[in-house]
Amino acid sequence: MLNIARVALGQLCLKCGLCCDGTLFTHVALTDDEQKRHPQLGGVIRQPCPALKANTECSVYADRPKGCSRFVCMLGRALEDGEVGLDEAVVLVNELKALRGRIDALVPGPGSPLSKARQYEDRGPDSEVAVEVREARRGLEALSRRHFLGRR
Ligand code: SF4
Ligand code: SF4
Numbered sequence: 001m002l003n004i005a006r007v008a009l010g011q012l013c014l015k016c017g018l019c020c021d022g023t024l025f026t027h028v029a030l031t032d033d034e035q036k037r038h039p040q041l042g043g044v045i046r047q048p049c050p051a052l053k054a055n056t057e058c059s060v061y062a063d064r065p066k067g068c069s070r071f072v073c074m075l076g077r078a079l080e081d082g083e084v085g086l087d088e089a090v091v092l093v094n095e096l097k098a099l100r101g102r103i104d105a106l107v108p109g110p111g112s113p114l115s116k117a118r119q120y121e122d123r124g125p126d127s128e129v130a131v132e133v134r135e136a137r138r139g140l141e142a143l144s145r146r147h148f149l150g151r152r
Contacts, residue, residue: 005080016093017056022047022112023100028067073148099140
């Protein structure tokens with residue numbers, strides 16, 4: 001049963017990648033050991049993570065930071081526990097991706113959508129666009145809290 005749940009989580013993560021691409025987090029903190037091994041990173045991996053491949057696989061999976069290997073989002077845990085089905089979970093992932101896409105469309109360019117949105121809200125040249133960005137950012141954060149980041 002546990003293995004089936006793990007397989008379902010793996011399938012969901014391969015359709016998602018939101019904990020690596022800057023949608024849920026802006027960075028991953030490294031442990032002291034990891035900082036010693038990768039001093040060039042300066043203590044954090046900034047997201048979108050450069051190790052994230054286009055197919056949402058992690059290119060350093062076997063040696064990924066502890067902050068990554070310990071993390072399973074609330075939706076992933078609900079899937080593992082059989083409280084939500086894979087199809088339903090994918091719908092929620094796609095809802096969050098749509099909000100991310102809205103921010104990326106309003107604020108084009110590289111970087112975490114959360115960081116880009118906050119910067120535009122503070123210093124963006126068009127106040128009407130800033131209102132739309134704020135609405136999308138707040139929607140993204142609310143959905144993240146409700147289904148991905150809360151404690152169960
Ligand atoms: S946010 Fe959750 S479902 Fe998505 S890749 Fe991360 S752990 Fe997997
Ligand atoms: S190292 Fe791998 S698991 Fe960690 S954020 Fe980057 S892509 Fe995701």
